[in-house]
Amino acid sequence: MPVRSGAEFIDGLRCAPREVWIAGRRVDDVAADPVFARPVQAVAMLYDLQTSSEHREAMTCRDAGGAEPYGAAFLTPRSQADLVKRRLAMKVWAEASFGMLGRSPDFLNTTLMAWNDSAEFFGQRGARFADNVRNYYKYCRERDLFATHAIVNPQTDRSKASHQHGDPFAHLGVVEKTKDGLIVRGAKMLATHGPTADELLVYPQPGIRDGDERHVLAFGIPCATKGLRFICREPFDDGTQSAWDHPLGARFEEPDAVCVFDDVLIPWDRVFLYGDVKMGNALFAQASIRNFTGHQTAVRGLAKCQLIAGIAVALTRAVKSDTFLHVQEQLGECLGYLQLIEAAIMLGEQKAEPTAGGAIRPAYAPLQALRYHLPKWYERMVQVTQTLAGGGLLVSPTEADLRSEIGPDIARYYKGANAGAEERIRTFKLAWDATGTQFGQRMLHYERYYAGDPVRVGASYYNDYDVAPLLAMVKRALAAG
Numbered sequence: 001m002p003v004r005s006g007a008e009f010i011d012g013l014r015c016a017p018r019e020v021w022i023a024g025r026r027v028d029d030v031a032a033d034p035v036f037a038r039p040v041q042a043v044a045m046l047y048d049l050q051t052s053s054e055h056r057e058a059m060t061c062r063d064a065g066g067a068e069p070y071g072a073a074f075l076t077p078r079s080q081a082d083l084v085k086r087r088l089a090m091k092v093w094a095e096a097s098f099g100m101l102g103r104s105p106d107f108l109n110t111t112l113m114a115w116n117d118s119a120e121f122f123g124q125r126g127a128r129f130a131d132n133v134r135n136y137y138k139y140c141r142e143r144d145l146f147a148t149h150a151i152v153n154p155q156t157d158r159s160k161a162s163h164q165h166g167d168p169f170a171h172l173g174v175v176e177k178t179k180d181g182l183i184v185r186g187a188k189m190l191a192t193h194g195p196t197a198d199e200l201l202v203y204p205q206p207g208i209r210d211g212d213e214r215h216v217l218a219f220g221i222p223c224a225t226k227g228l229r230f231i232c233r234e235p236f237d238d239g240t241q242s243a244w245d246h247p248l249g250a251r252f253e254e255p256d257a258v259c260v261f262d263d264v265l266i267p268w269d270r271v272f273l274y275g276d277v278k279m280g281n282a283l284f285a286q287a288s289i290r291n292f293t294g295h296q297t298a299v300r301g302l303a304k305c306q307l308i309a310g311i312a313v314a315l316t317r318a319v320k321s322d323t324f325l326h327v328q329e330q331l332g333e334c335l336g337y338l339q340l341i342e343a344a345i346m347l348g349e350q351k352a353e354p355t356a357g358g359a360i361r362p363a364y365a366p367l368q369a370l371r372y373h374l375p376k377w378y379e380r381m382v383q384v385t386q387t388l389a390g391g392g393l394l395v396s397p398t399e400a401d402l403r404s405e406i407g408p409d410i411a412r413y414y415k416g417a418n419a420g421a422e423e424r425i426r427t428f429k430l431a432w433d434a435t436g437t438q439f440g441q442r443m444l445h446y447e448r449y450y451a452g453d454p455v456r457v458g459a460s461y462y463n464d465y466d467v468a469p470l471l472a473m474v475k476r477a478l479a480a481g
């Protein structure tokens, strides 16, 4: 199958009913459900871009002699030009959602590509696991599937390892090995787009302790698998929010769900890794996951930061507060972050290094630095935007007010020096939706945590960094005295 359109993505969901629970209801057909229809449409919009005449060239590629084109996030980069190709394709999707769709399909397509290139890592416990990874990558690429992932254990008792919990399946673990595969039971938190994706990937994060062998698992299964249940958080938009009043929240909410596995069979050909604590801890670093997803998330994060910076500029210009020096200084601070993000992306590409599998990967150091700093810069940009908006952030009426008999009052008292009332209200509403509503707060919390605990991300940056040249410099400085 060539790359999919939005309609084909939606058809795929319809053909694969899954068990989803939201606000006390069970939903099987997410594409038809009012709560999920918009998140599904948002992803369908991305798929439509890669089949559009405007973007098809940038967003797809074809192997020499390959029959069908495939999505650029599946492209294994072998040159700088390939890295640029990947970036430009990711940029189209990132900008289409203003970076609000954190888990757009290119995120995990990128992971699958990295795994395929690192198949030998999985092969350490038997060649069949390397084959499973290669075949699964091919399977997803050929069908242009949308994968989600759930890699974190639920927050039951963080002071204990998984095997120390009273309930042996509080965290997902193997119940039994059968001739057909592994039977797994327990929960994983959390899968964004779990209810609305095609495939679910589970894999281990570093920090696994000896004794947790049963809980070390990497596999990929359809979201529509018997015994797999998605329990969603309360939705922010029940499908009726006005896009005029909530320009982002009414279009780009991503469902988040805990995944419960009720004795689910993982067929052997979908098992990539199990039972090995050492390999579970090494997966992220040795399968180039951080390098490649760091590239994708930086491109997406840049689009999101560009929107926030744009909003901050627009709202201050609307009321001419951008004429004040301290306001200009804060706007300058935000605009500077955009340059730093772009610089780290470029440096990652420029310092690309070969992988053991024969690809090249963006350099870890600049992109991992960004992974730590971008959430903090984003938080700062949100703070600046809210502060510069002042009380205007919380006085915006609705479209219904504007069109009602009090419309003339609104036209008179809500206009700005540089904007009519409607434009000013909509700009401030956009600011609130991006930073303050439930949707806006999720956007902030997403940046804080989507890539793991920032404390451990920062600490591992120190632990991984080659500080020898710095210490040599210190010695040289001391020697001078």
Ligand SMILES: Cc1cc2nc3c(=O)[nH]c(=O)nc-3n(C[C@H](O)[C@H](O)[C@H](O)COP(=O)(O)OP(=O)(O)OC[C@H]3O[C@@H](n4cnc5c(N)ncnc54)[C@H](O)[C@@H]3O)c2cc1C
Residues within 6 Å of the ligand: 103, 148, 149, 150, 151, 152, 153, 154, 155, 158, 189, 190, 191, 192, 193, 256, 442, 445, 446, 449, 450, 451, 452, 453, 455, 456
């Ligand atoms: C909006 C959103 C969307 C997400 N989407 C996905 C997704 O699609 N797929 C996915 O797999 N994950 C997703 N995540 C989850 C994300 O991976 C985790 O939130 C993240 O890894 C942090 O883990 P945690 O939430 O369990 O926090 P914890 O690890 O419980 O940390 C919470 C706090 O406790 C401290 N703490 C806890 N345990 C320790 C410890 N052992 N050592 C030191 N400090 C500790 C941390 O420093 C932190 O301050 C998402 C998260 C959010 C917020």
